Amino acid sequence: MKAIGYQQSLPVDDVNSLIDIELPDPTPGPRDLLVEVRAISVNPVDTKIRMRVQPEAGQYQVLGWDVAGVVRAVGSEVTLFQPGDEVFYAGALDRPGANSELHRVDERIVGRKPATLDFAAAAALPLTSITAWELLFERLQISESKDERDQRLLIIGAAGGVGSIMTQLARQLTGLKVVGTASRSETQDWVRELGAHEVIDHSQPLAAELQRVGIADVTHVASLTHTDVHLAQIVEALQPQGRLALIDDPASLDISLLKRKSLSLHWEFMYTRSLYQTPDMIAQHELLNRVAELIDSGVLKTTLGEHYGTINAENLRRAHGFIESGKAKGKIVLEGF
Numbered sequence: 001m002k003a004i005g006y007q008q009s010l011p012v013d014d015v016n017s018l019i020d021i022e023l024p025d026p027t028p029g030p031r032d033l034l035v036e037v038r039a040i041s042v043n044p045v046d047t048k049i050r051m052r053v054q055p056e057a058g059q060y061q062v063l064g065w066d067v068a069g070v071v072r073a074v075g076s077e078v079t080l081f082q083p084g085d086e087v088f089y090a091g092a093l094d095r096p097g098a099n100s101e102l103h104r105v106d107e108r109i110v111g112r113k114p115a116t117l118d119f120a121a122a123a124a125l126p127l128t129s130i131t132a133w134e135l136l137f138e139r140l141q142i143s144e145s146k147d148e149r150d151q152r153l154l155i156i157g158a159a160g161g162v163g164s165i166m167t168q169l170a171r172q173l174t175g176l177k178v179v180g181t182a183s184r185s186e187t188q189d190w191v192r193e194l195g196a197h198e199v200i201d202h203s204q205p206l207a208a209e210l211q212r213v214g215i216a217d218v219t220h221v222a223s224l225t226h227t228d229v230h231l232a233q234i235v236e237a238l239q240p241q242g243r244l245a246l247i248d249d250p251a252s253l254d255i256s257l258l259k260r261k262s263l264s265l266h267w268e269f270m271y272t273r274s275l276y277q278t279p280d281m282i283a284q285h286e287l288l289n290r291v292a293e294l295i296d297s298g299v300l301k302t303t304l305g306e307h308y309g310t311i312n313a314e315n316l317r318r319a320h321g322f323i324e325s326g327k328a329k330g331k332i333v334l335e336g337f
Contacts, residue, residue: 026096032105240263
């Protein structure tokens with residue numbers, strides 16, 4: 001099968017940082033689906049692994065953890081899907097990625113592709129949807145109800161992949177007042193379109209920006225980028241006994257700042273369930289199916305930002321470069337081989 005991989009960690013402007021290769025077709029295990037990959041999207045995790053993970057000598061590392069495709073074959077113990085089903089999923093970090101024509105994935109972390117979306121639009125959704133859903137409803141324990149009218153959520157980095165689905169989930173499924181941050185007029189407009197009640201500029205002090213739009217403090221913060229840079233301002237913006245959840249990887253974080261206000265800290269990593277084969281791993285299958293229903297009923301919309309063309313090394317290098325620039329609006333997708 002065709003695939004894209006690398007043998008050494010290199011800057012993205014090096015032609016060998018991602019190369020076109022041929023690999024043997026994978027064989028599904030008992031609970032696995034063998035999926036014909038139709039479209040993929042690119043996430044910060046791809047660029048981080050490319051730069052940090054060195055494959056064994058002579059081996060290729062294949063990236064890619066957002067897929068929309070068609071089930072070609074199923075393992076002996078599969079019960080949730082059958083050949084011909086259209087699916088979408090975010091895969092598992094301890095298996096090869098999906099930048100390949102065929103991909104093997106555990107059925108418990110796979111959802112039914114939204115019927116109203118094409119493969120490219122569907123591929124934009126799984127990883128960010130799972131991350132946003134788990135952060136909101138499991139880590140921050142916000143209730144899926146319109147009743148929580150006195151709570152306020154600040155989403156730092158609301159225009160990015162996770163932020164653009166989280167903004168919609170928070171606005172459509174909860175009673176929270178949703179404040180998103182974005183630093184450019186183009187991305188600020190995008191966050192407003194997604195449903196944020198207010199949009200503020202994270203290149204300015206956050207507490208002052210909140211006061212500028214008439215908000216004294218917030219009850220919850222979802223920090224999706226540069227948490228270490230914003231931490232002092234996050235603590236200032238949170239009301240006492242508030243909650244902070246993050247997804248990024250700061251080199252260090254001085255959590256002693258949280259003590260005076262009795263703030264709680266939550267870290268979301270959507271690959272935990274698949275890495276540890278947790279008993280509730282099938283929750284990701286269920287929440288992806290729920291996201292598909294919300295898309296098909298018009299409650300949520302895809303967060304596809306830009307279509308970068310065919311799935312090949314040249315286009316993937318371009319996509320990685322754009323992700324590394326930090327200027328992404330929505331998701332970058334590639335489609336077909």
